[in-house]
Amino acid sequence: MEARAKSSGTPYPIWVYGEYLTEPPKRPNGALRPVGHYIDKGGYPGANVYAVDISTLCKGTAAVDGRGSRIYTQDILLHEAEDEIGYFVVEDEETAVDVVWGEIVALGRLQAGDISIVGNTVDYPDFIEGMRYHVENGLNVPYLPSLDVMATPLPFLKMTCLKCGYVTLGCCYVARHKDCGGFFTMDFATKIYRKGEKEKAFA
Ligand SMILES: [Zn+2]
Numbered sequence: 001m002e003a004r005a006k007s008s009g010t011p012y013p014i015w016v017y018g019e020y021l022t023e024p025p026k027r028p029n030g031a032l033r034p035v036g037h038y039i040d041k042g043g044y045p046g047a048n049v050y051a052v053d054i055s056t057l058c059k060g061t062a063a064v065d066g067r068g069s070r071i072y073t074q075d076i077l078l079h080e081a082e083d084e085i086g087y088f089v090v091e092d093e094e095t096a097v098d099v100v101w102g103e104i105v106a107l108g109r110l111q112a113g114d115i116s117i118v119g120n121t122v123d124y125p126d127f128i129e130g131m132r133y134h135v136e137n138g139l140n141v142p143y144l145p146s147l148d149v150m151a152t153p154l155p156f157l158k159m160t161c162l163k164c165g166y167v168t169l170g171c172c173y174v175a176r177h178k179d180c181g182g183f184f185t186m187d188f189a190t191k192i193y194r195k196g197e198k199e200k201a202f203a
Pocket of ligand 1: 161162163164165166177179180181182
């Protein structure tokens with residue numbers, strides 16, 4: 001099964017993509033590995049195998065996003081329609097759930113061109129809670145084309161604590177302000193525009 005999971009035998013957990021194995025594969029020298037969960041990245045048999053933390057396992061689905069990236073379970077998808085945005089979390093190989101409204105949709109019903117993978121609930125476990133807080137308090141859901149802007153052309157995230165007003169910049173989504181426990185709302189250090197929005201803004 002095609003999957004990804006976080007490595008468990010490395011100093012820092014990293015995402016490993018490949019074939020998920022429940023039978024421990026032998027090392028290239030023939031030695032046995034202990035019982036556990038593994039992902040084989042492929043190549044020379046037994047050489048690119050990582051022990052993984054099973055609680056972080058995400059299964060590959062048949063769906064891709066607008067950039068052609070394969071969608072995995074637990075991925076957070078930004079859905080951009082004409083005038084509204086929303087987020088879905090991929091529940092299993094077939095279904096996704098609307099983060100705010102709880103509606104369950106078939107993954108295959110989402111148009112690839114309307115969705116982009118912005119992160120996942122393993123790296124951002126409190127994303128859903130953060131977005132729901134916005135809706136419950138009558139605030140607009142933040143537009144976040146990526147929850148980690150580091151490897152993107154996006155500017156830094158500007159996070160404003162909704163409880164104490166503290167403002168900070170960062171490269172990764174954070175749901176709550178540590179010092180006071182309040183939720184952050186966010187936009188970007190410099191204005192970014194959605195598809196078609198810039199043309200409208202400068203028309
Ligand atoms: Zn605060």
